[in-house]
Amino acid sequence: MYDLTIIGYGPGGYEASLLALRKNLKIAIVEESKLGGNCLNRACIPTKYYWTGAKFLEKLEIFNNYGILIEKKGIDFYKAFEKKNEAIKYLRKSLRQLLKSKKVNLFKGRGKIIDKNKVLVIDKDGNEEIIETKNILIATGSKPISIGNLKLDNNYIVSTDYLLEKMDSLPSSILIVGGGVAGCELGYILKSYGVDVYIVELKDRLLPSKDTSKDISKYLIRKFKKLGIKTYLNTTVEDYEIRDSKVLVKLSNGENLEVDKILLSVGRAPNTSDIDEIGIIKDERRFIKVDEYMRTNYENIYACGDVVNSPMLAYTSSLEGKVAVKNIIGENVKIDYGYIPYAIFSAYEISYIGLNEETAKEKNIEIVSGLYSYSFNEKAVDEGETDGFIKLFFNKENKKFVGGYILGASASELIHLLEVALKEGYTAEDLHHLTYFHPSISEIIPFASYDIAEGKLF
Amino acid sequence: MYDLTIIGYGPGGYEASLLALRKNLKIAIVEESKLGGNCLNRACIPTKYYWTGAKFLEKLEIFNNYGILIEKKGIDFYKAFEKKNEAIKYLRKSLRQLLKSKKVNLFKGRGKIIDKNKVLVIDKDGNEEIIETKNILIATGSKPISIGNLKLDNNYIVSTDYLLEKMDSLPSSILIVGGGVAGCELGYILKSYGVDVYIVELKDRLLPSKDTSKDISKYLIRKFKKLGIKTYLNTTVEDYEIRDSKVLVKLSNGENLEVDKILLSVGRAPNTSDIDEIGIIKDERRFIKVDEYMRTNYENIYACGDVVNSPMLAYTSSLEGKVAVKNIIGENVKIDYGYIPYAIFSAYEISYIGLNEETAKEKNIEIVSGLYSYSFNEKAVDEGETDGFIKLFFNKENKKFVGGYILGASASELIHLLEVALKEGYTAEDLHHLTYFHPSISEIIPFASYDIAEGKLF
Numbered sequence: 001m002y003d004l005t006i007i008g009y010g011p012g013g014y015e016a017s018l019l020a021l022r023k024n025l026k027i028a029i030v031e032e033s034k035l036g037g038n039c040l041n042r043a044c045i046p047t048k049y050y051w052t053g054a055k056f057l058e059k060l061e062i063f064n065n066y067g068i069l070i071e072k073k074g075i076d077f078y079k080a081f082e083k084k085n086e087a088i089k090y091l092r093k094s095l096r097q098l099l100k101s102k103k104v105n106l107f108k109g110r111g112k113i114i115d116k117n118k119v120l121v122i123d124k125d126g127n128e129e130i131i132e133t134k135n136i137l138i139a140t141g142s143k144p145i146s147i148g149n150l151k152l153d154n155n156y157i158v159s160t161d162y163l164l165e166k167m168d169s170l171p172s173s174i175l176i177v178g179g180g181v182a183g184c185e186l187g188y189i190l191k192s193y194g195v196d197v198y199i200v201e202l203k204d205r206l207l208p209s210k211d212t213s214k215d216i217s218k219y220l221i222r223k224f225k226k227l228g229i230k231t232y233l234n235t236t237v238e239d240y241e242i243r244d245s246k247v248l249v250k251l252s253n254g255e256n257l258e259v260d261k262i263l264l265s266v267g268r269a270p271n272t273s274d275i276d277e278i279g280i281i282k283d284e285r286r287f288i289k290v291d292e293y294m295r296t297n298y299e300n301i302y303a304c305g306d307v308v309n310s311p312m313l314a315y316t317s318s319l320e321g322k323v324a325v326k327n328i329i330g331e332n333v334k335i336d337y338g339y340i341p342y343a344i345f346s347a348y349e350i351s352y353i354g355l356n357e358e359t360a361k362e363k364n365i366e367i368v369s370g371l372y373s374y375s376f377n378e379k380a381v382d383e384g385e386t387d388g389f390i391k392l393f394f395n396k397e398n399k400k401f402v403g404g405y406i407l408g409a410s411a412s413e414l415i416h417l418l419e420v421a422l423k424e425g426y427t428a429e430d431l432h433h434l435t436y437f438h439p440s441i442s443e444i445i446p447f448a449s450y451d452i453a454e455g456k457l458f
Numbered sequence: 459m460y461d462l463t464i465i466g467y468g469p470g471g472y473e474a475s476l477l478a479l480r481k482n483l484k485i486a487i488v489e490e491s492k493l494g495g496n497c498l499n500r501a502c503i504p505t506k507y508y509w510t511g512a513k514f515l516e517k518l519e520i521f522n523n524y525g526i527l528i529e530k531k532g533i534d535f536y537k538a539f540e541k542k543n544e545a546i547k548y549l550r551k552s553l554r555q556l557l558k559s560k561k562v563n564l565f566k567g568r569g570k571i572i573d574k575n576k577v578l579v580i581d582k583d584g585n586e587e588i589i590e591t592k593n594i595l596i597a598t599g600s601k602p603i604s605i606g607n608l609k610l611d612n613n614y615i616v617s618t619d620y621l622l623e624k625m626d627s628l629p630s631s632i633l634i635v636g637g638g639v640a641g642c643e644l645g646y647i648l649k650s651y652g653v654d655v656y657i658v659e660l661k662d663r664l665l666p667s668k669d670t671s672k673d674i675s676k677y678l679i680r681k682f683k684k685l686g687i688k689t690y691l692n693t694t695v696e697d698y699e700i701r702d703s704k705v706l707v708k709l710s711n712g713e714n715l716e717v718d719k720i721l722l723s724v725g726r727a728p729n730t731s732d733i734d735e736i737g738i739i740k741d742e743r744r745f746i747k748v749d750e751y752m753r754t755n756y757e758n759i760y761a762c763g764d765v766v767n768s769p770m771l772a773y774t775s776s777l778e779g780k781v782a783v784k785n786i787i788g789e790n791v792k793i794d795y796g797y798i799p800y801a802i803f804s805a806y807e808i809s810y811i812g813l814n815e816e817t818a819k820e821k822n823i824e825i826v827s828g829l830y831s832y833s834f835n836e837k838a839v840d841e842g843e844t845d846g847f848i849k850l851f852f853n854k855e856n857k858k859f860v861g862g863y864i865l866g867a868s869a870s871e872l873i874h875l876l877e878v879a880l881k882e883g884y885t886a887e888d889l890h891h892l893t894y895f896h897p898s899i900s901e902i903i904p905f906a907s908y909d910i911a912e913g914k915l916f
Contacts, residue, residue: 011896018915019912021915022908022909022912022913022914022915023913039896040836044836044896044897045836045839045840045897048836048837048840048841048897049524049840050524051840052524052840052841052842053524053525053526056517056524056526057526059514059517060528064537064541065537065538065541066507066508066510066511066514066538066541067511067533067534067535067536067537067538067539067541067651068511068514068515068518068530068533068538069530069531069532069533070518070528070529070530070531071528071529071531072526072527072528073527073528073529074527075525075526075527076525076527077525078525079522079523079525080524080525080526081525083522083524083525087839087840090839091836091839094834101916102915193525313896314896314897315893315895315896316893318896319893337893338892338893339893340893341893341894342895343895343898351895376552378502378503378506378549379506381503381548381549382503382506382507382509382510382545383506383510384510410868410871412895412898413868413871413872413898413899414871415895416875416892416894416895416898416900417874417878419892419893420875420878420879420882420892421878423892424878424882434796434874434877434878434881435773435774435795435796435797435799435877436773436799436874437773437799437800437801437809437870437873437874438469438497438502438771438772438776439502439503439506439772440801440870440871440874441871442871450476450480451480454480454481455480455481456480457476457479457480457560458559
């Protein structure tokens, strides 16, 4: 009898296992595909790998400024694909080694809960095995969805999963349907590698989430324009056909496009079909219903990550997985997402946290803001990274920091300092008066809070 | 009559002026050389410029992993020198424009305090002008020193100032005397650009400061070895002579070297000679004595930066300058350096804060530590930045964070999160339980604190 059986070994299952092992639980892992889940194999990690390449390609343009003479000989995408796979394999191996060294039983197959204490594992050959377990954590993740008449075929119409895991050569042109995070990330990467990129987005802006400041979308679309990424807002794909190895697309605005591929990045659905025979309760969108303890309608069965209705992020999944484990060992801990830092790797490295102009208004919080450009930051000038901005929002009344965003180098790291500022209720003065190393990109923070902390300069 | 006359416009004078202008003081600036001081013109900023180039050269080796095919054609150091100058000129221009737009009088010349309310300015042609002023801030900085028989000649024996501001071609070999911060930074940069580098250090380690963990020195010297930088510890230059355009050096260990140049990086002395006729009190090393309000023995005369006996850092200078201004406007503020984050840009990007193994022992604080390698961090793997470490120290009794160091990508930015952790008295649990974006380099922090926060994995 295991203490805990984890079904699905992505970031949720992995972090849950790390904590469970520290707490000396006897655990079993069930995974039907590769260790590491979507995040490691076909989302976050390959995206940032290719994004690093895209940034390198951008950097090439300024190497000359540092006296480095080079000649560009072209792109070998297959090489990038292979080395991406190597990096991921290396990381997957470290997961495998962890399980081995802790003598954790890994069941390769599809897990199905057939009793509140029994998980049936069916491997790819149809062999069955039953795991007996005190507790279960469902962490089976999600998969990309199709929309309308666009059907994924792993050739002309592809998903982000396919593109990031399997695609070993570049199309010469691509239409990306969906200008959300994945669409904006992959659009930038593909363009950098020389692909003609078109993006269609149903809504009136890129990154159409209310937590994302409209300013971010504005800066990003301006940059896309400069890079030659063609963006269609308020637009959908009306029809398409495949002819002579090309996809002919008719857009809702009347324009016609001819591309090699269509990438669908319109969202993901939870992997909750056929995971149980015991009536675990799901909502109308098939997300598993959990309480604040990450418990399902069964006291000993928990769920985390993309299968529950919370932000579809690797790190919230990890948090949920750890909360589940804490409750399994009786610590009685409620989920608290705290302040979630967001980051997007597109033509800008983008990050944000807390409120923005729109969400502050919704909450009737009057704000004052501080803006600072990377072009005045000495470290950014040294690095040739002058194209960037930070905007910080403070409560007008008490000058407390309520949120902000960063577009530019190191944005995804710097955001954590802003997270702590939010958590600790820092005012503009508090943020301004920390000691910042000079020169550092971090100095954009004291400069963006200077006017509010010490009075205006202009 | 001015409210404040600032003598010297480096980071101390500059930040003091920014705050003084916000507080509507009528200010005058006296600067005999370039705006921006040593930091901008011949220290921090050119170092990080060249360091960016050195990192690019390192990155070239992994471009292939991202499918980017390039051929290296060589180095054109003069180009790097010119573009470095352009970057600095651009930053200097922004200082100039600030002064212009705020209609600040800039007196070009050497300032001398001839009365507690009078500064005599002598320009390079010998013209004199007297500024009448209510308050004075001395921020005249420092200059490199020579040691022993090694005399700076701006040709064979050069200072870091000369190397960073004036040197427009690379020597084929160089001996760096002094393995402190500047020596380790410039040694790495020059080696990356193809120079044969030798470093001699009197003490038994590189970066011989007790605030720098001995482990850092160990990792760094190991990396230097790998890069082919030859390091001599416990060694001095016994003698040298210049013959046939070469410097022949005899080391204290009996070895002889033949190099193109010697770089002296053995420290700096305050620029306090001939700055006043009114008996401003200096200590035996010629640092100006100030109280906690940054006041000299004259109530209306303040000093900040390298002329006072505090860490010779641009950002502590800025802090001191701002404290001086606050006291001038009657805010009665004592200097509080808080927790100073340190960063060094060498073969590793290095940062540290607070206590380390040695300083904790000195203070009789028993510590436990958490270590994590960049090689397990997914973002670092994506970026090809797996060579790095973080070590965090916690008070054994209460698990409070007391200090730590980072060697690796983004170290100089991540250190600020550790600064806030120190300031807020965070425990290992607090640090571990923040929400970290995945994948980010910042995740090395929760992983380095995991064992202490949640129990050991191994």
